[in-house]
Amino acid sequence: xxxxxxxxxxxxxxxxxxxxxxxxxxxxxxxxxxxxxxxxxxxxxxxxxxxxxxxxxxxxxxxxxxxxxxxxxxxxxxxxxxxxxxxxxxxxxxxxxxx
Numbered sequence: 001x002x003x004x005x006x007x008x009x010x011x012x013x014x015x016x017x018x019x020x021x022x023x024x025x026x027x028x029x030x031x032x033x034x035x036x037x038x039x040x041x042x043x044x045x046x047x048x049x050x051x052x053x054x055x056x057x058x059x060x061x062x063x064x065x066x067x068x069x070x071x072x073x074x075x076x077x078x079x080x081x082x083x084x085x086x087x088x089x090x091x092x093x094x095x096x097x098x099x
Contacts, residue, residue, distance in 0.1 A: 001065075004082070005043040007089060017096050018067070021046065025054040025062065067095060075099075 005020040022045035024032045032047045048054055057066065065078040075095050082088055 001063075001082075002040070002042050003085065004088070008092075014092065014096055017099060018092065023048050023053050023057075025051055067092065069099070 001020065001022065008014045008018050008020060020043045022041070022043060024035065024045050025048045027035070027047050028049045029047050032045050035041065036045060046053075054060075057064075060066075060077070061079050063080065065082075067075045067077070069075065076091065078088065
């Protein structure tokens with residue numbers, strides 16, 4: 001996700017419309033801070049200790065990436081590890097063009 005975040009931030013067109021955040025389901029701030037330190041995470045991660053966001057998102061498997069509009073309309077989702085980075089980036093660019 002750091003790589004994806006960096007590519008998006010480095011692309012003026014994508015960075016204008018796409019924001020990357022993490023939701024740490026079942027974790028508190030201390031756990032999130034430890035994770036961010038260990039994995040040198042460059043994007044913001046928010047704790048979801050009680051699982052409120054997790055439940056609202058439909059209890060997805062983790063990791064899951066969801067792309068939404070600012071109003072919450074789901075444009076795409078991706079479960080699991082990113083195996084085809086270039087393909088995912090292409091899909092994000094196509095979604096961004098339609099918005």
